[in-house]
Structure formats: structure tokens, C-alpha cells
Amino acid sequence: MHSPMAPHAEPALRLRGITKRFPGPSTDFLALQDIDLEVGAGEFVSILGPSGCGKSTLLYMIGGFIPASAGSIQASGAPVAGPGRDRGVVFQDASLFPWLTVGDNIAYGLREGGMRGKQLTDAVADMLSMVHLSGFADFYPGQLSGGMRQRVAIARTLAYQPDILLMDEPFGALDAYTRSVLQDELMHIHDRQRKAVIFVTHSVDEAVYLSDRVVVLDRSPGRVHSVVRIDLPRPRIRQELLRCDAYQEYVIALGTVMMDMHADA
Ligand SMILES: Nc1ncnc2c1ncn2[C@@H]1O[C@H](COP(=O)(O)OP(=O)(O)O)[C@@H](O)[C@H]1O
Numbered sequence: 001m002h003s004p005m006a007p008h009a010e011p012a013l014r015l016r017g018i019t020k021r022f023p024g025p026s027t028d029f030l031a032l033q034d035i036d037l038e039v040g041a042g043e044f045v046s047i048l049g050p051s052g053c054g055k056s057t058l059l060y061m062i063g064g065f066i067p068a069s070a071g072s073i074q075a076s077g078a079p080v081a082g083p084g085r086d087r088g089v090v091f092q093d094a095s096l097f098p099w100l101t102v103g104d105n106i107a108y109g110l111r112e113g114g115m116r117g118k119q120l121t122d123a124v125a126d127m128l129s130m131v132h133l134s135g136f137a138d139f140y141p142g143q144l145s146g147g148m149r150q151r152v153a154i155a156r157t158l159a160y161q162p163d164i165l166l167m168d169e170p171f172g173a174l175d176a177y178t179r180s181v182l183q184d185e186l187m188h189i190h191d192r193q194r195k196a197v198i199f200v201t202h203s204v205d206e207a208v209y210l211s212d213r214v215v216v217l218d219r220s221p222g223r224v225h226s227v228v229r230i231d232l233p234r235p236r237i238r239q240e241l242l243r244c245d246a247y248q249e250y251v252i253a254l255g256t257v258m259m260d261m262h263a264d265a
Pocket residue numbers: 022023029031049050051052053054055056057058
């Protein structure tokens with residue numbers, strides 16, 4: 001079962017009044033306005049919203065890649081001033097180093113962190129096994145399917161044990177079957193490791209299936225439209241959930257919200 005945050009536990013992530021403006025030719029473009037969000041340690045939160053509502057921008061700010069125009073972000077108790085090893089990021093295109101083998105892609109960040117020898121070999125083997133790619137250590141990314149590449153990207157990021165996992169539509173480019181397999185793998189990893197996950201998606205089904213909470217963003221400017229707690233027990237089993245009325249009701253309710261937003265656009 002999912003263990004709720006202890007009452008006074010520090011949240012893994014805290015956003016206060018996050019606003020982002022991009023400079024435009026005449027006026028600035030207001031991409032995100034006044035976003036407040038807290039994510040508990042071990043909580044799985046999806047950011048759901050139509051294309052262009054600022055999901056990626058929000059994730060890049062949490063990652064520390066771009067600054068906010070106003071507001072504050074605290075991760076693992078400290079203000080975010082740039083990228084850090086407490087936050088691991090997985091993008092939609094696996095963005096692996098094509099000139100390195102699968103094993104060396106995973107080892108890369110660990111070597112940078114000073115790991116060597118048997119400890120490194122064991123850590124890479126553990127990660128490969130976790131994403132069901134044992135036996136592929138010597139393959140190059142170009143020899144793998146999209147789903148396998150995305151597994152390597154997840155393994156590479158989890159290898160250095162971030163507290164918070166940031167994922168930007170990580171399964172968006174995969175076929176439906178591979179996507180559902182990777183959703184299940186991610187869910188199993190989350191069940192075991194209990195990291196805070198911020199998962200960006202525009203798929204209602206995916207958000208409901210994976211999340212403890214879904215934050216719906218509106219567009220122009222990007223604002224929190226609503227927050228829905230997904231009160232479905234874990235571990236979740238797809239074939240059971242699909243037959244479960246509560247699951248279907250979440251999907252219908254969030255789907256309606258998304259359709260209304262598209263209709264306004
Ligand atoms: N560097 C940038 N300069 C100007 N506008 C940007 C920049 N990055 C994103 N935007 C704009 O901000 C909005 C949100 O973009 P994005 O975060 O990519 O949305 P999403 O990921 O939800 O599709 C879009 O209108 C996009 O065009």
C-alpha cells in the first residue's frame with residue numbers, strides 16, 4: 001500500500017508562485033502563472049494538460065535548467081539554483097550518447113560521481129536487470145528499439161539515485177503496447193523505490209493509471225486548473241483497474257476536463 005507522507009515530513013518538492021515569462025518581440029509571453037505545488041516524498045504526481053500549456057517549461061524549471069521569472073522552488077529542502085543530482089530527468093527522446101554502449105551510457109554518471117571498479121560494474125548490472133535489459137550491456141543505442149532506449153534512459157537516470165524523478169512525456173513516442181509495458185515497469189520501480197515522481201503527460205489514461213495525484217494545467221497562461229487525487233489502491237494491476245468503476249470514473253472526469261479545455265482553445 002502507498003504510505004502517506006508523515007504529517008510534518010518535508011515535501012520532496014515545493015513550488016510557490018511560479019511564473020514564467022518568455023521575452024517576445026513587443027510584449028513578453030506569459031507561459032506559466034502562479035503555480036503552487038507540493039509533492040511528498042515517494043508521491044507520484046502527473047502534470048496533465050493540452051499541448052503548449054507549459055508542462056515542459058515547468059519541468060525544466062524544477063530541473064534547474066531554466067530560471068523562473070517569479071516564485072520559488074525547493075527540492076529536497078534546498079532552493080533550486082541549477083541542475084542537481086537530487087533530481088533525475090528523463091525526456092521523451094531517450095537522448096542517450098549514441099557513441100557509448102548501453103552499459104557505458106548507464107555508467108557515465110556513476111563514473112562522474114567517482115564510482116569505479118566492481119562497485120560500478122555491479123551498479124550497472126543492477127540497473128540493467130531492473131529494466132529487463134541484462135544481456136544488452138554491449139549494444140549501442142542505434143541497435144535498440146525505442147522502448148529499449150527509453151528503458152536505458154530510465155536506468156541511467158535512476159543509477160545515481162536521485163530523490164526526485166522528473167519525466168517529460170517519456171513514453172509519448174512509443175507504440176501503445178510498448179507504452180503500457182513501460183508504464184508497468186515504471187510503476188514496479190516506483191513501488192520498490194518510492195521516489196517522488198513528476199510525470200508530464202497529455203494522456204488521461206496514463207495519468208490516472210500511474211498517479212497518486214493529477215495536476216491539470218490550463219493554457220494561456222498555464223495555470224493549475226484542478227488537482228485530482230487518484231484514490232486507487234497499489235499495487236495496481238491493469239486488467240483489474242480496467243474493470244474497476246472508480247478507475248473508469250477518473251478517466252471520464254479528467255477526459256471531460258481536457259475536452260472542455262480543448263473546446264475553449
Ligand atoms: N524558449 C521559449 N521562448 C518563447 N516561448 C517559449 C519557449 N519555450 C516555450 N515557449 C512557449 O511556452 C508555452 C509552453 O510551452 P511548453 O512548456 O513546451 O508546453 P507543453 O510542454 O505543455 O507542450 C508554449 O506556448 C511555447 O511556445
